[in-house]
Amino acid sequence: MKPNIALVIGDPAGVGPELVVKLLADESAGQANVYVIGSRAVLAGAMHETGVHRDLPIVALSDIGSRDLPSPVLVDWPGLNADGFERGQAKADNGKFMLDMLTLGARLTQQGATDALCFAPLNKGALRAGGMQQQDELRWFEDLLGCHSYTGELNVLDTLWTSRVTSHVALRDVSGLLTPEGVADAAKLITDSLLAAGKTEPRVAVCGLNPHNGDNGNYGNEESTVIEPGIALARSRGCAVDGPFPADTIFVRAKNGQYDGIVTMYHDQGQIAMKLMGFERGVTVQGGLPIPVTTPAHGTAYDIAGRGIANVGAMKNAFDLACRMAAGRHTRS
Structure with a gap:
């Protein structure tokens, strides 16, 4: 049975949306039921920039986890209709948007609607401008999920x-x-x-x-x-x-x-x-959390955002690892 993966588009001002679009067009996306969390306008822009087009039906939050849905789908959430964001800028609006997406993805996974969370690159400066008080996103996840066990970032290369x-x-x-x-x-x-x-x-x-x-x-x-x-x-x-x-x-x-x-x-x-x-190719795992969380190890690449040339390799590896960890989660439960 395919795992359900919450896929967050990352910083809308960086290369994250185009990486997600490229990932969805790759055959590796077929190994999971993919629930994309992001903005229709941002994803449409990324499709235009990359020349990669993929139909994304919209699914209600209450239907997430159903094995009868097509894949990939776009989650209907309050940020779905957000407008575009200024490219290459770490600002409060894209920072808050990232935190809202991560919150939704983490909650869906914590509640069992999805089996793992995979997110495209984030910008820590924008996250702090958007309201993050912790030193990094791992500590933010700890507080969000009420995690009191030992945690740490893990980096994976092959x-x-x-x-x-x-x-x-x-x-x-x-x-x-x-x-x-x-x-x-x-x-x-x-x-x-x-x-x-x-x-x-x-x-x-x-x-x-x-x-x-x-x-x-x-x-x-x-x-x-x-x-x-x-x-x-x-x-x-x-x-x-x-x-x-x-x-x-x-x-x-x-x-x-x-x-x-x-x-x-x-x-x-x-x-x-x-x-x-x-x-x-590198991947970061937010280790020690009660849910599997993965992301590419590189950053938001503001300097090339919007040009459609970002390499999707690390994003694919992060997604693949999220799928493996989701399967392992079911094996242990």
């Missing part, structure tokens, strides 16, 4: 996943924020998420913090005082975890297939490697 102990914080603060518990939590999160995506025996590596793993304390001792105890704690929780490894070599091992996931200590430690290996 079969390789990364999690991180610290995320959107100043680099100067990273060392002081690292704890054995944090390392173990990030390892458990990526292990559980890999399992949820269908990986039966996840193998996870953990990065050190300092150059050359601290060189036996010459360049710092976080590896021995914080990270190694965190690895031991993760193992006690049933995680197959190795490390710590120098961050400048572990991605080579993982790329060659030795590991399925890598725990990094801070944002760019993993993001630089992942985006260099496949910027136009």
Whole structure:
């Protein structure tokens, strides 16, 4: 039975709408019942810009989840008739529109009408202008869904996943924020998420913090005082975890297939490697939430918005992963 996917068009001022239109025209969209949340005017503009046209019947909110509906369909919601938005601008109107779409998609998935939420790229500046008070959309989802468990952003490139102990914080603060518990939590999160995506025996590596793993304390001792105890704690929780490894070599091992996931200590430690290996293919998973949530790992590309040239690769991968996680959700329930 096909999963039901809530598909949010993302920032209407960016490339999100054209990515959604291109995705809907791809055969991969046929693996799910797709409920598009967005604006008719914005989607019509995206179809014109891309030259890709797809009929989108409108479905009432009360009918979402019915297996007898065609797919894809456009959800009838208060923002359906919103006018166009100024391209390439992070403003309050597109920020609030994004928050309203995400709220609807998350609620539908939380209530079981849809099985997963996949959204096109967002702009954090616009989200804050539109009313988001949290540091990022993951914390916003936590509050919206009443989630009190450990959460974290996970980045996925093909079969390789990364999690991180610290995320959107100043680099100067990273060392002081690292704890054995944090390392173990990030390892458990990526292990559980890999399992949820269908990986039966996840193998996870953990990065050190300092150059050359601290060189036996010459360049710092976080590896021995914080990270190694965190690895031991993760193992006690049933995680197959190795490390710590120098961050400048572990991605080579993982790329060659030795590991399925890598725990990094801070944002760019993993993001630089992942985006260099496949910027136009990467996916972000909002890990630890009670519902599956995926999105492309790249941004809104304001500089090319409206030109119809955005690469749909990461959007397709985010959608594919949402479908796999939705299937895994049913398997576990």
